Amino acid sequence: MIYQRLLTRPRTIVCAILSPILFSVTGAVAAAQSQVEHHISDLDYGVALYHYYQGNHEQALTELAIIEKQRTIKHQGLAPELVKGGMSLSYGLYEQANSIFTQLLSAQGDTSIQADAWFYSGQLHYQEANWLAATRAFSKVSSKLSNKHRDEFYYFKAQLALKSLDFEQYQQYKQLISDSSSHEPQELNPAHHYHQYLDHNHLLQKISAKQLTFADLTLSISGTNPEMIALADRSYLAMGYAFIEQGNSHAAINAFKQVSLDSYLFDPAILGYAWALSSLGLHGQAQSILNKLTSKPELNVYVQEALLAQAYASEQLGDEQGAVIKLTSALKRFKQQQEQLEVMQGLLTRGHACYNAMILKKTVADCNASQQFNDLALIELLSDTRFSTYQAQLQQVNQLKQQFKQQRDKLEIYQQMLIEKKHTAQARLGNIELATLKTQVVRLSEQRDSLVSRIHAAKGEDDGEFFLPAAQVAHQQKVTQALDTLALLKSKGHDVTEQARRLSFIQRLALWQQDYDYALNVNTTMQLLKQLNAELSQLLTSYQQLAKHVAQVANIDAELKQIGRLQDNINQQFRHSAAISERIEQEFAVALSDYFTQRQQQLQHNIAAAKLAVVQMQDVAYRPDDIGDANE
Amino acid sequence: MKFIYVALVMVLTLSGVQAQQRQSINQEIQALKRQVIALNRDLYILEEDLLFPTNTQVAVYLSMDIGKFFELDAIELKVDGQTVTHYLYTEKQIASLKKGGVQRLYLGNVSQGDHQVTAIIRGIGPNQREYKLGASDTFTKDKKALSVELTIRDSLEKEQPIVEMVRH
Numbered sequence A: 001m002i003y004q005r006l007l008t009r010p011r012t013i014v015c016a017i018l019s020p021i022l023f024s025v026t027g028a029v030a031a032a033q034s035q036v037e038h039h040i041s042d043l044d045y046g047v048a049l050y051h052y053y054q055g056n057h058e059q060a061l062t063e064l065a066i067i068e069k070q071r072t073i074k075h076q077g078l079a080p081e082l083v084k085g086g087m088s089l090s091y092g093l094y095e096q097a098n099s100i101f102t103q104l105l106s107a108q109g110d111t112s113i114q115a116d117a118w119f120y121s122g123q124l125h126y127q128e129a130n131w132l133a134a135t136r137a138f139s140k141v142s143s144k145l146s147n148k149h150r151d152e153f154y155y156f157k158a159q160l161a162l163k164s165l166d167f168e169q170y171q172q173y174k175q176l177i178s179d180s181s182s183h184e185p186q187e188l189n190p191a192h193h194y195h196q197y198l199d200h201n202h203l204l205q206k207i208s209a210k211q212l213t214f215a216d217l218t219l220s221i222s223g224t225n226p227e228m229i230a231l232a233d234r235s236y237l238a239m240g241y242a243f244i245e246q247g248n249s250h251a252a253i254n255a256f257k258q259v260s261l262d263s264y265l266f267d268p269a270i271l272g273y274a275w276a277l278s279s280l281g282l283h284g285q286a287q288s289i290l291n292k293l294t295s296k297p298e299l300n301v302y303v304q305e306a307l308l309a310q311a312y313a314s315e316q317l318g319d320e321q322g323a324v325i326k327l328t329s330a331l332k333r334f335k336q337q338q339e340q341l342e343v344m345q346g347l348l349t350r351g352h353a354c355y356n357a358m359i360l361k362k363t364v365a366d367c368n369a370s371q372q373f374n375d376l377a378l379i380e381l382l383s384d385t386r387f388s389t390y391q392a393q394l395q396q397v398n399q400l401k402q403q404f405k406q407q408r409d410k411l412e413i414y415q416q417m418l419i420e421k422k423h424t425a426q427a428r429l430g431n432i433e434l435a436t437l438k439t440q441v442v443r444l445s446e447q448r449d450s451l452v453s454r455i456h457a458a459k460g461e462d463d464g465e466f467f468l469p470a471a472q473v474a475h476q477q478k479v480t481q482a483l484d485t486l487a488l489l490k491s492k493g494h495d496v497t498e499q500a501r502r503l504s505f506i507q508r509l510a511l512w513q514q515d516y517d518y519a520l521n522v523n524t525t526m527q528l529l530k531q532l533n534a535e536l537s538q539l540l541t542s543y544q545q546l547a548k549h550v551a552q553v554a555n556i557d558a559e560l561k562q563i564g565r566l567q568d569n570i571n572q573q574f575r576h577s578a579a580i581s582e583r584i585e586q587e588f589a590v591a592l593s594d595y596f597t598q599r600q601q602q603l604q605h606n607i608a609a610a611k612l613a614v615v616q617m618q619d620v621a622y623r624p625d626d627i628g629d630a631n632e
Numbered sequence B: 001m002k003f004i005y006v007a008l009v010m011v012l013t014l015s016g017v018q019a020q021q022r023q024s025i026n027q028e029i030q031a032l033k034r035q036v037i038a039l040n041r042d043l044y045i046l047e048e049d050l051l052f053p054t055n056t057q058v059a060v061y062l063s064m065d066i067g068k069f070f071e072l073d074a075i076e077l078k079v080d081g082q083t084v085t086h087y088l089y090t091e092k093q094i095a096s097l098k099k100g101g102v103q104r105l106y107l108g109n110v111s112q113g114d115h116q117v118t119a120i121i122r123g124i125g126p127n128q129r130e131y132k133l134g135a136s137d138t139f140t141k142d143k144k145a146l147s148v149e150l151t152i153r154d155s156l157e158k159e160q161p162i163v164e165m166v167r168h
Helices: A002-007 A009-021 A043-053 A057-070 A079-091 A094-106 A111-127 A131-139 A147-163 A167-176 A191-208 A226-246 A249-257 A266-279 A283-294 A301-316 A320-350 A353-361 A364-370 A378-383 A385-429 A434-460 A470-491 A497-618 A624-631 B002-051 B091-098
Strands: B057-065 B071-079 B082-088 B103-109 B113-124 B130-141 B146-155 B160-167
Touching: A043 A057, A043 A079, A043 B057, A043 B091, A043 B103, A057 A079, A057 B002, A079 A094, A079 A111, A094 A111, A094 B002, A111 A131, A111 A147, A131 A147, A147 A167, A147 A191, A167 A191, A191 A226, A226 A249, A226 A266, A249 A266, A266 A283, A266 A301, A283 A301, A301 A320, A301 A497, A320 A497, A385 A497, A385 B002, A434 A497, A470 A497, A497 B002, B057 B071, B057 B091, B057 B113, B071 B091, B071 B103, B082 B103, B091 B103, B113 B146, B113 B160, B130 B146, B130 B160
Parallel strands: B057 B146
Antiparallel strands: B057 B103, B071 B082, B071 B113, B113 B130, B146 B160
C-alpha cells in the first residue's frame, strides 16, 4: 500500500524538484578565438583586444571608449565596431550590441564583417532565448564567417536543431565542430566542451522523447575540470530518474552510481538509488542507503522523501513496528521543520539583510555567522534556478556598486592631489595681484620707451641741454641774460669791456664744463637705460612665471570642477544602483515567500501521508493484502 | 470553470508582470554598466592628464607575431638602467598576445631628451630550452608622448625568436 503511494512519488518529484536542475544547458558560449590574428597596427586598439581575449570585457570596453573619445582607430575599417559589438554582448550590454550589429548589417561593406555580424546577432537572440530570431540570423551567416567563430556557430546550429527535434541536422552540425584535440589548453578553448554540452542536451531530448536506452549509460561527457564533472553528474542523474520511470531499475542504479560523491546532486541521486533498490525488492540495501540522507541534520525535500521511504522499506521487511517508529520520528522532524519554516518566514517579513549574506557569500557558515538564520533550506535555495536570476542580478548590481565606490575613492585621491597642487601654486603667487603687476610692467615699459625716444631725439637734434643738469642750464640762462644786458649797455654807450671779458671767461668755463658734463651724462644715461632695460626684462620674466602659476591654478580649478561633476554622476549612479538592488531584494523576498509557502504545503502533505500510514499500520483491522487488493 | 479561467488569467498576468519587471531591471543594469564604462573612461583620461602628461609621458607596449619559436615567460623593462617593471605572464595573457592583443607594459614619466629603453625577455625557446631575448635602444623624448612597441616575432630564416623595438 505504502509501496504504491511512495513509488508514485519519484514521478512527481522528478518533474517538480529535478526539472530546474536538469534543464538543458547552453554551456560556455563565450567567443573562442583560437586563430592567430593579424598584427594590430593601432596599439591602443590592440590593448583593448588584449583585455577582451582574457575575458576582461569591462576593461576592453573602457579602452575602446577612451580611443573613441580621443581619436579614431587607424587602419582597421569596420572591424573595431564588430569587436565592440562582440565585447558588448559578452559584457551583457545587449541593447548596445544589438544596435551595433543592426548598424553594421545595414551598412554595405565587407562580406566577412557582415557574416560575423549575423553570427553575433544570432548569438544575441540565442542568449535571449529567442530561438526563431536566432535561427533566422544564423541562416544569414555566409561562408565568409571568421574561422574563430566557426565552432561556436556550428554549436549554436546544433543546439537549435536539437530544440526543433531535428536530430539528423543536429548530427551534421555536431560533426562540423572541430575535434577537441586542439593545441590550446582546455580552459582557454570552450570548443572543447561544445561536444559534451551537446551530448548532454541530446540526452535530455532522448529522455523527453522516451528514447533512452541502456547504451546511453556510456556517456561521452568526461573530464577532470569541475564544469565537466558537474555536467556528467547532471546527465547521470537525469538518466537514473528516466530509467526509474521506464521501470529499468538496474540501469537506474548504474546511472546513480556514477554521480560524484561531492556533487550537489548527491542527495537526489541517493534517493533515486534507494528507490531503484526498493523496486527490485532490495529493501535492506535501500534502507542502509537511505541512512546517508536521513542522518543529515537538514531536512530538504530529498531527506523528507527518504524518511518516508525508510518507513516503507521497514514495512516491506515485515518490521511494521519499526516502520511506525520511523514514521513517528519523521513526523517529529516534519513538525520541527514547520516551526523552523515559520521562524524563517518571520525573519523574511522583518527584513532581508540575510538574503545578501546568503546570496553573495554563498555559504551556510557565512550566513549563520552574519545572521541567526538556520541552514534549513539554504543549500536548496542557492542551487535553485528560481533564485539564480535574482542571485545573478544582485551580484552584478553589487559589483557595479563596488566599482562606483572605487571610482569615487580614486576621484577623492585626485581631488586631494589637485588641491595640494593648487595650494603650492597659490603660495608661489603670494599676495601679488597679477593685474597690478601687469599695469606696473606696462607703465614702466612705456616710460622706458618714451625716455629712449627722447634720448634719440635729443641726440639727433644735438640738444645739449637735454643731458645737462638743471643748475647748469639755469647758469647758462643767466649767462645768456647777462650777455643780453651787456649788449644793451654797449648799445647805449657804456663801456662794458671788462665785464664782457669776465663774462666771456665765465661762458668759456661753462661751455668747457658743459662739454665735460654732456659726455659724462650721455654715458650715465645710456648705462641707466641699460639697467632699466635689464630690470624691466627681469620683471617681465617674473610676470610671465606668475601668469603661468595663475593659469595653472585656473586649470586646476577647471579640473576640480570636472571632478565635482564626475563625483555627482558617480553618487547618482551609486544611489541608482542601490535602488535597483533594493528592488531586486524585494522581488527576491516575494519569491522566497512563495518558496516557503510551497515548502509548508509540501510538509503538510508529508505530515498527512505519514499520519495516515501510522494510523493504517496501527489499525488492528488493517490487513495490507486486503487493502493492496482493493487498491489494485 | 469560471473560477479556473479567472485564476489562470491571474497567474498569466502575474508571471507577465514579473517577466516585465525582470526585463526592466536587466535594462537598468545595462544602463549602469554603460555608466561604469563611461566613468572609467573619464577617470582614465583624467588620470593620464594628472599623472602622465603628454610632455613627460612614455608608454611601452608588448606584442607578439606568431610566437612559434618562443613561449613567453617573463619580461623585465629598464628605462635609463633602472628597472621600471617586471612582469610574469599567465597562460591566458600569452594566449591573448598570440591572438593579436597588445599589452601596455609600462606607462611612466621621463624628462625631455635622450633615454635608453632596455627589455630582457625570458621564456622557452626552440628545443624547449630556456631562452633569453634582449633589446635596447635610445629614444629622444620631446613634447609629444613617447610610445615604444616591443615585438617578439619569429625569424623564419634563423628559426629562432627575435625582438624588435620600434617608436610609434
